Amino acid sequence: MVCSCFGVLNxxxxxxxxxxxxxxQGIPTNNVRLFSxxxxxxxxxxFHPSNKIGGGGYGVVYKGVLRDDTEVAIKCLSSxxxxxxxxxxxxxxxxxxxxxxxxxxxxxxxxxxxHRILVYxxxxxxxxxxxxxxxxxxxPLDWPQRAAICLGTATGLAFLHDEAEQHIVHRxxxxxxxxxxxxxxPKIGDFGLAKLFPDNVTHLSTRVAxxxxxxxxxxxxxxxxxxxxxxxxxxxxxxEIISGRSSSKAAFGDxxxxxxxxxxxxxxxxxxxxxxxxxxxxxxxxxVMRFIKVALFCTQEASHQRPAxxxxxxxxxxxxxxxxxxxxxxxxxRYAPHHGGGASGxxxxxxxxxxxxxxxxxxxxxxxxxxxxxxxxxxxxxxx
Numbered sequence: 002m003v004c005s006c007f008g009v010l011n012x013x014x015x016x017x018x019x020x021x022x023x024x025x026q027g028i029p030t031n032n033v034r035l036f037s038x039x040x041x042x043x044x045x046x047x048f049h050p051s052n053k054i055g056g057g058g059y060g061v062v063y064k065g066v067l068r069d070d071t072e073v074a075i076k077c078l079s080s081x082x083x084x085x086x087x088x089x090x091x092x093x094x095x096x097x098x099x100x101x102x103x104x105x106x107x108x109x110x111x112x113x114x115x116h117r118i119l120v121y122x123x124x125x126x127x128x129x130x131x132x133x134x135x136x137x138x139x140x141p142l143d144w145p146q147r148a149a150i151c152l153g154t155a156t157g158l159a160f161l162h163d164e165a166e167q168h169i170v171h172r173x174x175x176x177x178x179x180x181x182x183x184x185x186x187p188k189i190g191d192f193g194l195a196k197l198f199p200d201n202v203t204h205l206s207t208r209v210a211x212x213x214x215x216x217x218x219x220x221x222x223x224x225x226x227x228x229x230x231x232x233x234x235x236x237x238x239x240x241e242i243i244s245g246r247s248s249s250k251a252a253f254g255d256x257x258x259x260x261x262x263x264x265x266x267x268x269x270x271x272x273x274x275x276x277x278x279x280x281x282x283x284x285x286x287x288x289v290m291r292f293i294k295v296a297l298f299c300t301q302e303a304s305h306q307r308p309a310x311x312x313x314x315x316x317x318x319x320x321x322x323x324x325x326x327x328x329x330x331x332x333x334x335r336y337a338p339h340h341g342g343g344a345s346g347x348x349x350x351x352x353x354x355x356x357x358x359x360x361x362x363x364x365x366x367x368x369x370x371x372x373x374x375x376x377x378x379x380x381x382x383x384x385x
Contacts (some may be wrong), residue, residue, distance in 0.1 A: 007024075034109030036271035040067070041094030044068075055074075059076065060078040062076045063075045072123040075120055075121075076120075078118065090110070099169070099193065102157075102186075103153045103154065103157030104189050104192060106121065107119060107125065129150065129176040132177070132181055134241060152202075153187040155317055159309075159313070162309070163310070174215065179238070184227070216233075219304050222250075222360075228309070229305075232299050235310070235313070239298070240260050240276065241259065244260065248260035254266065261331070263276070269330070277289060298316070302331035303329070327374060
């Protein structure tokens with residue numbers, strides 16, 4: 002529920018959860034509620050460890066209960082976020098205007114002294130990482146639930162890319178950033194937060210060990226973070242949902258391949274259906290195979306060969322015949338993170354000329370090939 006605060010000071014007097022910060026007085030907060038630090042500290046029982054429900058490069062997340070008994074997720078941003086109150090609230094106002102059924106809703110924030118805290122809606126089933134891929138709180142999900150999670154996430158990401166007021170590249174699509182509500186409907190979290198941190202303090206550069214399984218080649222080689230890098234990460238996510246295995250925590254086969262490489266190997270050996278989670282005892286094989294192949298389209302090595310997210314939504318939501326001739330198997334490679342001064346291959350080596358050639362081919366990573374990914378009634382459908 003959106004709560005407008007055109008008159009912040011007068012509005013706050015009538016709400017016990019809110020107290021105007023001296024830093025926030027006079028700053029327009031048309032779309033977001035301002036919470037006092039004391040009210041959030043009370044909501045989390047002084048940020049008690051037992052209330053911690055998540056964490057990552059952006060900060061630690063606690064479950065909180067406001068005085069009106071509303072359950073919320075309270076994210077305490079890390080000290081790397083050094084923005085002043087005005088700049089911080091400007092960005093938060095922008096993020097709060099981005100509303101979609103498949104995006105986690107930002108309710109409010111706290112900006113007092115050095116505290117930078119975000120208050121989100123609380124999602125009952127935590128993240129996809131814990132519900133499906135975790136061992137402690139594992140929840141069996143049937144195929145209709147998994148398919149709905151794939152499609153809902155694709156829809157939310159397509160909205161961020163093309164329909165939001167300001168188009169957003171998420172930069173960190175992965176299972177722990179896909180939250181699930183009481184009915185296991187997916188909502189994307191942490192979108193738009195990159196602007197709150199310096200360029201050299203990103204989730205990808207500081208926590209590569211946890212996200213390397215999601216990295217697109219153009220990021221690993223050139224440091225390019227674009228919509229098509231999001232598409233690649235989404236493809237990996239779909240493979241995780243279908244296989245029930247984590248790409249960043251598991252290795253596959255004798256050669257310890259990452260999930261994408263392992264899936265391609267099974268495709269070449271015509272054993273693609275073996276990627277399916279053994280827990281899925283009943284599923285429509287044709288639909289599952291279509292989802293797997295969509296994931297392969299998303300994880301093409303060359304960014305221009307990947308579909309846009311709008312096209313992904315179409316491929317997932319309709320019973321279509323995919324143009325598999327456009328699938329190009331990626332070259333096996335282990336990517337080291339890009340740190341601004343170039344990247345190196347881990348496990349394989351590349352000549353500088355090879356990197357230069359690849360750099361040219363990846364120079365416009367957001368361009369989409371004009372070739373169609375879909376055959377429908379033997380007639381090609383061209384991307385809009």
